[in-house]
Amino acid sequence: MRVKALAVPFALGMALTGVALSAPASFADTSAATVTLTETDNGTAVSVHTGDVIKVQLTGSRGNGLTWTWSTPTASSTDVLTQTDSASLADGSVTATFQANSNGTTVITSTKGCVPDPGHFCSHLMQQWNATVTVN
Secondary structure (H helix, E strand, C coil): CHHHHHHHHHHHHHHHCCCCCCCCHHHCCCCCCEEEECHHHCCCEEEECCCCEEEEEECCEEECCEEEEECCCEECCCCCEEEEEEEECCCCCEEEEEEECCCEEEEEEEEEEEEECCCCCCCCCCEEEEEEEEEC
16 A cells, blocks of 8 residues: 555656656557548548558449449558558449558549440449548
């Protein structure tokens, strides 16, 4: 009990003398946030911190001999965001995961286009998707 009784006056004395007390590195908060972006986030801007994870999930569609498929999302600056994973599904959906590496701003982009089955035809319409990510 004597040790506990001395800890508070010691900490108070250190604070009054301007000496900062901090937790050991093993107690530091190392949890990374995860931000998920979907079609509804088209054109938005998000801010994250170094170490955070950004997941992009874009939904394609298939029907009437046509598949509306998304390209794999890419970041304009791989120094700011590094792509760590991606997957494409038969229905045209894609997912991509990025790790925030360094301070800066980058734009994640993807394009949705039509892929016809044999005997079917697509329009040449393309849909752009983008989100601006700032890491600080």
